Amino acid sequence: xxxxxxxxxxxxxxxxxxxxxxxxxxxxxxxxxxxSVRDFSDKPVPKEVMENLIMTGSxxxxxxxxxxxxxxxxxxxxxxxxxxxLAEEEERxxxxxxxxxxxxxxLEPLGTDAVKEFIDIAPWIVVIMKRAYETxxxxxxxxxxxxxxxxxxxxxFFLLAVHHAGLVALTHTPSPMNFIAKALDRPDNExxxxxxxxxxxxxxxxxxxxxxxxxxxxxxxxx
Ligand code: IYR
Numbered sequence: 001x002x003x004x005x006x007x008x009x010x011x012x013x014x015x016x017x018x019x020x021x022x023x024x025x026x027x028x029x030x031x032x033x034x035x036s037v038r039d040f041s042d043k044p045v046p047k048e049v050m051e052n053l054i055m056t057g058s059x060x061x062x063x064x065x066x067x068x069x070x071x072x073x074x075x076x077x078x079x080x081x082x083x084x085x086l087a088e089e090e091e092r093x094x095x096x097x098x099x100x101x102x103x104x105x106x107l108e109p110l111g112t113d114a115v116k117e118f119i120d121i122a123p124w125i126v127v128i129m130k131r132a133y134e135t136x137x138x139x140x141x142x143x144x145x146x147x148x149x150x151x152x153x154x155x156x157f158f159l160l161a162v163h164h165a166g167l168v169a170l171t172h173t174p175s176p177m178n179f180i181a182k183a184l185d186r187p188d189n190e191x192x193x194x195x196x197x198x199x200x201x202x203x204x205x206x207x208x209x210x211x212x213x214x215x216x217x218x219x220x221x222x223x
Contacts, residue, residue, distance in 0.1 A: 054126065
């Protein structure tokens with residue numbers, strides 16, 4: 001028999017149909033109040049909170065349960081400003097030529113540009129790294145599986161945990177992101193996945209008046 005995890009009983013709360021409908025509707029309504037926010041307050045957030053949010057992200061399912069992620073938790077002001085400088089350098093190149101006309105047009109309603117002051121201002125920057133492989137005891141490469149899917153799920157769980165704590169976040173994707181791995185001195189098996197400032201929203205913050213897709217636009221039924 002192959003090595004495998006010991007199996008243990010698993011029980012969870014069960015709800016009747018009405019409760020289920022009520023709970024799912026309430027959770028949806030609450031999740032729908034989450035917004036990406038680009039303007040942060042510099043008000044501090046306890047490290048313990050951030051650790052809880054990250055550990056919630058780390059409960060996500062992953063290929064063969066390899067949990068192929070590292071969350072870099074950054075509050076160091078010098079490091080943040082270095083990351084900002086490098087991110088802005090890449091973003092300027094993107095906005096001034098690397099992004100297509102259509103892409104720039106699609107971003108217009110969001111009001112984004114190459115200035116990324118939130119990296120300096122937000123009390124915490126979380127850089128999620130994906131771990132392409134692990135290194136075994138003899139230096140051999142051990143595969144991880146479905147790494148992008150797994151890390152995407154962990155990021156989603158993390159973002160919802162941020163929302164649950166009454167904080168806001170922005171999923172920032174400076175591209176290319178290699179500068180981040182270098183600035184953070186990460187090992188060769190890690191690649192940057194997302195840079196996520198987390199904190200309180202700036203006073204009087206405004207967000208674009210976005211509409212989310214309707215049921216009929218996101219669900220295809222096969223009954
Ligand atoms: N990475 C750039 C551009 C950008 C791209 C997408 I897709 C967005 O939804 C928002 C921004 C930036 O962060 O500005």
